[in-house]
Amino acid sequence: MAAVLRLSANDPVVIALSPLPKGSTLAPDFPVTVTTDIPAGHKVAITRIAEGDRVNRLGHPIGLASQEILPGDHVHEHNLAYSGTLANRAINTRDRVQPANEIANFLGFRRPDGRAATRNYIGVLTTVNCSARVARMIAGHFTAEVLEAYPWIDGVMALTHTSGCSISDGTPSMDMLRRTLAGYAAHPNFVGVLIVGLGCEDNQIDLLCRETGLKLGMNIRSLTIQDLGGTTASINAGIAEVEQMIALAKETRREPIPVSELVVGLQCGGSDSFSGLSANPALGAAVDILVSQGGTAILSETPEIYGAENILLQRVADEEVGRKLIDLLTWWDGYTSKEPHGFDHNASPGNRAGGLTTILEKSLGAVSKGGSSSLNAVYHYAEPVREKGLVFMDSPGFDPVSATGQVASGANLIVFTTGRGSCFGCRPSPSLKLATNTPIYNRMREDMDINCGVVIDGQMNIEEMGRVIFEQIIRTASGEKTASEILGYGDDEFAPWHINAWT
Template identity: 35%
Template sequence: MRKLIKVQNEDNVAVALVDLKQGEKLRFEGDELVILENTKAKHKISLVELQPNDNIYMYGVLVGRAVTHIDKGGLLTVGNVKHQTNPVKEKTTSVSWTAPSIEKWKDRTFMGYHRPDGQVGTENVWLFFPLVFCENRNIEVLKDIFEKELSISKVSKQQQLLRDLISGNTADVPVYEGGQKAINLENIKIKFITHQGGCGGIRQDSETLAKLLAGYVKNPNVAGATVLSLGCQNLQVDIFKKALSSIDPDLEKPVLIYEQQQMGTVDHMLNTIIKESFEAIKTANGIERRPAPLSKLKMGLECGGSDGFSGISANPALGYASDILAALGGSPILSEFPELCGVEQELVNRCVNEEDGQRFMQLMHDYEKSVVNAGSGFDMNPSPGNIKDGLITDAMKSAGAAKKGGTSPVEAVLDYTEYVTKPGLNLLCTPGNDVESTTGLVGSGANIVLFTTGLGTPTGNPIAPVLKIASNSTLAERMPDIIDIDTGGVISGEKSISEMGEEILEYVIKVASGEIVSKADSLGQDDFIPWKRGVSL
């Protein structure tokens, strides 16, 4: 088995594929290399002697600089390496792209839920959410009522009301006994979102939240929504309606909006919501899966709990799947702008339009400036878990993270909450925070999210399947309840990047068609955290 790997010819470091012992001698690229320190798998070994301020290259880009002398065969650590990137001012060249063969994919379909606007969902969800945190309790009450009733249980009078509606009983004595539903809601899922926004803070926060929630309604996985408002909050109903109209002036989905301060008692409001929402849910349940081309997939590309293997197994394999989807006319979406620090030049050069390249640089500049003003910086992005498993600079982490986006041209650059409309690779400005970024991807239209991880994370989403892709088999074996796909075969040499990428896309088709349930959905992992600009890395 290989013990070291150099990702690209220009690199002057290599990644340990297994634990290496001090004094161990290896033959690498026709030369003898002596390991100078005990080195855990995933960490980096210098292939040359480095002096202070010498540049360190990995993935063919600058990822750091030496701050002390590092001998050939020496271990790179946070003590002897600092974050370093090249400045980017403009597009320097146009990048040609050789797309992967799509012959075996061009006629493939998935079974999805077709919407009037031409989008196709991988799920069929009726979504409940508040415009302001003051309504979280009422959302939680409705969640309890619907979930308990749909799992055949008895509790409150509101639950009994829903039970009677399901059974068709209008008498005082329920006929819903013995736990048998009179209606089968097999084509619809009912999901609930709560959040801490909508009032307080600055008005821009509420406006951004309105756009994000409008994106969730627009998402093809949503059949319709029930929206709760208090009445006096910053995020007024009119602001939400304006956001909806902006994202889709001809929206044909049912959106039921209720304002508590106009409706009187809680009982009256909840009874009204249950009756009217249930009727709409029954209608949405009539929508069935039908074949759709793979070009209808909008695939969010995410990573979290990354390790030193992520950039050489899971991320490039996902990048290959992303390239296939882009070649088919689908829309892969690469997010997490702090984790693109150091690869800006490559991405700018890949932008089809000059304006998108300029916009990408401006968004990166503005984001980093806000982080610096808060007393931090992109260089502080790697988490303790990242560092422990070999990602010791933000540029090193970014260079591996960007591999999720493959090599296809960048067709669009979007700011947070802007909706994906163009086929091909889209760049979306989000933080690196797992849940905030995933939340943003789905708000911009992703109908499935592919999430690579080297350490393991249970992140999910209320309306879109989130598939976890392990960078190593040890993780997949240790946490089988959260891992959907294992790319460890790339590390062992049993599979190529292209073979693994094709396996990923095959799995995506099955999940998108409802044949396989994602592990996050099995665990009921419905995470939703809006991003407050300038607060998160």
């Protein structure tokens, strides 16, 4: 196996596939001697790069040299500067992918409104932080021992948050909170939901329903702590409501459903330099299969397409989609201007330790999760996704916040790539974890579902890995538990996005 990988003929750097000690040579591929120790995943210059020159990865600019860089030098934060996006924002349209004649099935639940579910949970949601304790006590009653009597239910969970008050109607945070709660309350993976309010909060239950069109009924119920006379009475009433919803769900059964009804949220977290070489493009290959069979994939994390937006803008379904994407990036430019490093603050210490120097470099890998299909729609955070195919939903780059928005938008499954070892779940939607490299897969085996490091190891190509991921998506949608589900992840990661004062 080669020691380094050159991703494009236009790149003045190569990627170290394993640690390179000082004094080692890159011959016979490159007549270069390494001038310092290079960690795996990091960049090595193979030509002289003058101060101020663009440095490319995959043929795309990831920054400007802040000083002269000589062949064999380590290229990283000390000599590669963030420069703002260098991407061309010209818009080019592409025809939408036509679904294939043969469409695979998964075994899912068909809801009365026709939507497809991959899980059968009962949820306890809160309008405000003040009702969180009661919600957790209601859900906590339904222990594993209690649930043995209800094998048709995957679990009862409380999803709580820190907001719901001191935010006014009409503000972005209130709108996003209500969209998120309504999206979860009506989510097909919940066979029943109880909404718990305190009573005096800004986010009143009736206002939540009125503003979002959410309808209370047999499967979406509510209670208010102050109306019921306090904590204990509310817990008892909540347990009774959940027991009734469990009983109503007894006849639900899995049945064959076309994968065209899967909505998959795409996430990457704890990324490294290998993310854009293995797991992310392999997930993109799986997305292309899903889209070709009529399914939907949601790409998100707007700060993590910055610098690589041209890749998406070259394949939008129409001009309006392209303009919406540019408008989001313009908003984020202003939003992040308050940060010391603007967009570039997104690349975390773990990302940088894994070889990613700038947000422009990180974005190249993140965008590849979307495959090569046309981009059919752009949505605001937690808006219901109506279009099929590849779509984009605005969100921050923080995974719990982003995935929460995707689930609220309708994602009934999440696929999450990681190169550093993120521990994550996103109930009620199962979350598949893809390791980008074999060492992290082996070190964190209980948290990972698929080892995409075999691509780096030369044992499988991107298309083959994409097929493996697609087939695992079907098995997961059909009920096979993911690593994060076995470990119990998914409740604490419920994190609606807040951008207003006091929240």
